[in-house]
Each structure stands twice: as C-alpha cells, then as structure tokens.
Amino acid sequence: MSNDLTHVLVDGRVVQITLAGGRIAAMTPAVGPARSVAIPLVVDAHVHLDKCFTAHRTRAEKPGLFGAIEAMAADKAAWTEVDLRARITRGLQDAAAHGAALVRSHVDWTEPAVPLAWSVMGEVAAEGVHLQRAALVSLEVLGDADHGPRIATKVAADGGVLGSFIYRHANYADHLGRVFRLAAEHGLTLDFHVDEGLDADAVGVDEIAQLTRQHGMAGRVLCGHACALSIREDAGRAIAMMAEAGLALTILPTTNLHLQDMAPGRSPRLRGLAPAQELRAAGVTVLFASDNVRDPFYPYGTHDPLEMLRLASLTLHLDPGDWLGAITTDAARVLGAAPAPLAVGRPADFMTIGGADWREALADPRAPRRIYRAGMAQSQGYAA
C-alpha cells in the first residue's frame, strides 16, 4: 500500500507522519525504505484560466505563438459570463484535484476597460485553493498616461498583480518604465510574459532587470518564459543581471515545447526552455507552472504542477528531488504567500505520491497520489 503514512520520504528522511486535529502531530523516524514521497500542497504560479478549455472550438491558422494569439483573439467573442464562469471554475477545480493550494492566473486585458474575465475570476472559488489574479495588459494600454493609472488603481483595489506581454516591442523601454512607476506608486507586484520566442534580439528581460534594480523591487517582480535565453550568446550576462536584480523566472515547459520552433511539416530542433540550471546557479529563483491547458497555445494537459516538475526534469536534465521548491515553497514565496513546509505543528496540507524516492515517484504518471487538506485525504490518484 503506497498511500499510508508509515514510511514517507520528507526532506530526505523516511518518517512516520501522525495527524491529529487537522495538523501534523508528529514525524518520527521510520526504519526501512520509503513507500511514498511527500510535498506541501503545490503552487501553480502561472496559468490562464480565461483561456483554458477552448482547444475544441479554436484553430490556429499560423504555427507558433503568434498563430495561437490570433486564434485566441478570434475566440473572445464567445467569452460570455456563462462561458467564462464554467471554464474558470473547471480550471480551478482541475488545479485543486491536482493538489494546488495557490494558483496565479493571468487575465487578458487588451482594452482600457476592465475585462469581464477579471470580474468573473474574482467571484469563482474552489475550496482550499487561493486564486491570485494577474492583469496581462497590452503594453501600449498600460503604458498610456490615462489608462495606465486607472488600471493600476483597479488592480491594486482588487488585490491583484500587474503585468504585460513584452516581445521586441517598439519603444518598450519607455512603456516599461511607466509600468514600473505605476507599480511603485500603487504598491503592486509585477509579473511579465517576456521574450517568449527564439529571436536573439528579444532582450526584454535585461530591461526588466535594470528597472527592477532602479526601483528597488527585488523579490517583487516575476518573469515568465524568457525562451530567448536558450539561444542568446550573451545569456550569461543577462542571467547575471536577473540575479543581481532579484528577479524570479517561471518556466512553462508544455507551452514552450509546443509552440517554440514550430513549423508545418518540420520537426522542432530548438526547444525554447530557459536554462534552469544556470539561472538557479546564478541565484535566480526558478519556478515551473502549467501555463496553457487545452487552448490554442497548448491543446493538451491539465493544471498539474507535479507534471510540470516531471517534464522539466526530463527536458532540462534536473534531479526532481532537488527542485521541489519550484512548485512548492519557492513558488509560494515568490507569489507573496507564506511557504507551508511539512513540519510538526503545521496544518496537515500535503500530498503523497507512491514511490521510494522522487525518481520512482515521477517514473510513472499513474503512481498513486493522495491529497490531504487539514488532515483529510481528499482524493487519490488522478482526478478527471
């Protein structure tokens, strides 16, 4: 039986976990090999609940990221309140079923007005999961002298995070400077989609690092993607700037592997994943997250950070047991939440996966999982 709590690998030690009153009452050393591994409930630091579950009704006419952006834009006519509520709820429940305690969803914000998805996402809840909203605002709209302050005021009032998509934009440095000033004025944290492509002149992350230092925002700025770092000859210099500025980076394995170097009738040669090992070695906190789920950006998958750890381990040659923080404690800290490590006296919110160690636990996607919330085992194995 792989789901009992008598031989559990926690932080490198085999222990017996005793639960009482919804908390971890004791963790005592156990003799013999582990039967399961355990981690705190996971964090999905970067998803798009407004876009998920649209793959069946969308079709990209062009390959790659910009084809997906066009296909998604064409679908927005169908984003009624009913449609959004159903898909956002399904996405959040999907994350909960995969053991999430904290989810950050970006919300497309392409016009000056508050998007309907922002409001709907503020109303949807799933028990045991905290949902953060990050405004993914067009850089031109957010950098606008009239619209920018209004949007920042709204996002701050709603407890949200401010962000934008940056890819080789004309005048992006001017706009970005205004975005940082807005964040400083409104006490907002920032989360950018940046350099999501394989052009060596996609260097938005350098500008973000510089502005983060300039505004003293170390630990308050998260970047996503930075695919161009995988091909830039001066990546080492950019990574050093990111580390010095106190930036964190989320790598999105499924979406990057799916969209980068995509061309009809031709197999991809470049894989588009930012160099996780070099980033962490330099001092950049690296996270992994689900990003797109069954939409034009990535037509498969589930909201499952553990699956992202498995995929990152394979594609970036990582030892998974050494990167657990990327979907748990590090991710919580970067998102401004208190990390919730497994420890005696703490709430019994954790997940076990069958296996003697992390390699074994991730060897088989069907390895049994059990999710504990306040000491109650809520589900086992994969949920639909």
Ligand SMILES: [Zn+2]
């Ligand atoms: Zn994204």
